[in-house]
Amino acid sequence: xxxxxxxxxxxxxxxxxxxxxxxxxxxxxxxxxxxxxxxxxxxxxxxxxxxxxxxxxxxxxxxxxxxxxxxxxxxxxxxxxxxxxxxxxxxxxxxxxxxxxxxxxxxxxxxxxxxxxxxxxxxxxxxxxxxxxxxxxxxxxxxxxxxxxxxxxxxxxxxxxxxxxxxxxxxxxxxxxxxxxxxxxxxxxxxxxxxxxxxxxxxx
Amino acid sequence: xxxxxxxxxxxxxxxxxxxxxxxxxxxxxxxxxxxxxxxxxxxxxxxxxxxxxxxxxxxxxxxxxxxxxxxxxxxxxxxxxxxxxxxxxxxxxxxxxxxxxxxxxxxxxxxxxxxxxxxxxxxxxxxxxxxxxxxxxxxxxxxxxxxxxxxxxxxxxxxxxxxxxxxxxxxxxxxxxxxxxxxxxxxxxxxxxxxxxxxxxxxxxxxxxxxxxxxxxxxxxxxxxxxxxxxxxxxxxxxxxxxxxxxxxxxxxxxxxxxxxxxxxxxxxxxxxxxxxxxxxxxxxxxxxxxxxxxxxxxxxxxxxxxxxxxxxxxxxxxxxxxxxxxxxxxxxxxxxxxxxxxxxxxxxxxxxx
Numbered sequence: 269x270x271x272x273x274x275x276x277x278x279x280x281x282x283x284x285x286x287x288x289x290x291x292x293x294x295x296x297x298x299x300x301x302x303x304x305x306x307x308x309x310x311x312x313x314x315x316x317x318x319x320x321x322x323x324x325x326x327x328x329x330x331x332x333x334x335x336x337x338x339x340x341x342x343x344x345x346x347x348x349x350x351x352x353x354x355x356x357x358x359x360x361x362x363x364x365x366x367x368x369x370x371x372x373x374x375x376x377x378x379x380x381x382x383x384x385x386x387x388x389x390x391x392x393x394x395x396x397x398x399x400x401x402x403x404x405x406x407x408x409x410x411x412x413x414x415x416x417x418x419x420x421x422x423x424x425x426x427x428x429x430x431x432x433x434x435x436x437x438x439x440x441x442x443x444x445x446x447x448x449x450x451x452x453x454x455x456x457x458x459x460x461x462x463x464x465x466x467x468x469x470x471x472x
Numbered sequence: 473x474x475x476x477x478x479x480x481x482x483x484x485x486x487x488x489x490x491x492x493x494x495x496x497x498x499x500x501x502x503x504x505x506x507x508x509x510x511x512x513x514x515x516x517x518x519x520x521x522x523x524x525x526x527x528x529x530x531x532x533x534x535x536x537x538x539x540x541x542x543x544x545x546x547x548x549x550x551x552x553x554x555x556x557x558x559x560x561x562x563x564x565x566x567x568x569x570x571x572x573x574x575x576x577x578x579x580x581x582x583x584x585x586x587x588x589x590x591x592x593x594x595x596x597x598x599x600x601x602x603x604x605x606x607x608x609x610x611x612x613x614x615x616x617x618x619x620x621x622x623x624x625x626x627x628x629x630x631x632x633x634x635x636x637x638x639x640x641x642x643x644x645x646x647x648x649x650x651x652x653x654x655x656x657x658x659x660x661x662x663x664x665x666x667x668x669x670x671x672x673x674x675x676x677x678x679x680x681x682x683x684x685x686x687x688x689x690x691x692x693x694x695x696x697x698x699x700x701x702x703x704x705x706x707x708x709x710x711x712x713x714x715x716x717x718x719x720x721x722x723x724x725x726x727x728x729x730x731x732x733x734x735x736x737x738x739x740x741x742x743x744x745x746x747x748x749x750x751x752x753x754x755x756x757x758x759x760x761x762x763x764x765x766x767x768x769x770x771x772x773x774x775x776x777x778x779x780x781x782x783x784x785x786x787x788x789x790x791x792x793x794x795x796x797x798x799x800x801x802x803x804x805x806x807x808x809x810x811x812x813x814x815x816x817x818x819x820x821x822x823x824x825x826x
């Protein structure tokens with residue numbers, strides 16, 4: 269979760285808020301899963317006039333988010349998404365958390381049911397640095413992107429851009445937009461090898 | 473910030489039990505000023521033993537109401553009324569029944585949380601406010617806030633139920649029943665006819681002592697009293713409870729205790745509906761729901777029940793479980809955390825109303 273907050277601040281720093289901003293239509297209804305202190309939602313509410321809601325597990329972060337004026341619910345995102353009626357939101361954002369949830373397929377299916385669109389961002393396990401780290405050390409990869417020791421990592425699923433797109437095609441989801449990032453730059457060539465972070469806009 | 477309690481009299485009020493109470497009076501106080509658009513009114517609703525004196529010196533929520541506080545009287549017009557059935561200025565069992573010239577006592581009709589809210593709505597209409605910015609309260613105040621959202625969705629933009637529930641559990645009813653039985657077992661209660669005579673002070677004090685135990689937590693009691701002794705015959709905790717009990721006798725009417733606790737027990741937002749979510753269907757208000765980790769009288773699961781039902785209807789709801797060791801009392805004590813939440817929530821609500 270700390271990592272996510274850092275992600276929002278740095279990778280998606282002011283300039284890159286605009287990137288998610290581009291994906292999200294103005295005046296829409298947005299649910300951010302694992303929204304932290306609600307910075308992104310506040311930005312979307314201020315700049316895109318969206319009806320911004322969030323889910324966050326930690327009370328101290330929920331407190332900060334509500335203090336910002338964002339409607340955040342303290343709870344477990346995996347348990348709560350299924351409560352919402354069909355198409356309750358225009359967009360559901362799942363940013364940098366898919367690799368941490370217990371049942372990624374189930375939560376994605378719920379998201380695709382509850383949201384008309386999904387914005388999913390995740391670190392790409394196929395990045396060349398990850399591959400090299402594994403290849404040369406013979407151990408679980410440790411890189412800037414995956415900085416944790418295997419025994420102390422919030423990440424419980426490791427998947428690549430290829431893996432994600434395979435799942436999307438099996439489930440019949442449409443990839444409306446793909447953005448691949450390395451550092452603060454967009455990359456387009458061999459994304460599964462060169463992208464550190466992938467951001468998808470999907471719909472069913 | 474000085475506010476005086478005002479009384480407004482209405483011709484009558486029709487109650488859920490079918491009886492019409494005539495006339496009916498409501499005691500209320502206001503803090504801050506109503507803006508020209510009449511869009512900054514906030515109704516603060518009190519818990520079981522509270523009164524209209526919420527803000528100002530010795531107000532029961534003084535720490536939350538005032539200039540720069542959570543309910544910022546520089547920005548908002550805050551109203552608090554004494555509930556129907558109470559004993560602090562609003563019509564209750566201690567009021568004179570115009571038909572007999574005697575206090576109603578047990579002749580007072582059974583009242584509900586919805587009846588209390590109906591009287592509050594009359595006060596709000598009287599003040600010329602078509603739509604409140606918010607209704608906020610803890611414990612029984614939270615029940616009223618929920619009832620407002622369901623009964624008058626068009627008249628309230630947001631609701632803040634704190635440490636509350638959509639319906640009492642068996643445990644909550646049980647504690648209330650112990651209190652009622654303590655009062656009724658006191659010979660001075662005299663079937664409710666004690667006005668002008670010796671008050672059922674022993675029964676009421678015992679009822680209050682039980683209440684105070686449920687408002688605290690194991691932790692807060694350990695910290696506050698431990699096993700310390702006042703003298704060789706009395707533990708600190710005993711002394712505290714006796715003091716609280718005797719103090720209560722001077723300020724509260726035993727019959728009001730019976731009627732109001734019954735109203736709390738009868739409250740069930742789902743009544744007549746299949747689910748809580750269906751009951752909240754009508755609500756169009758934004759919600760801020762707050763609970764406290766150590767509150768075992770109104771445990772967090774009851775707040776979560778409300779929140780989950782609201783989410784099932786895709787209503788706008790913020791929810792936070794604040795860490796506190798003060799038990800149910802936390803909603804009166806944990807000022808900083810609540811202030812942060814309430815301030816942000818109200819600002820946003822105000823902004824969206826414009």
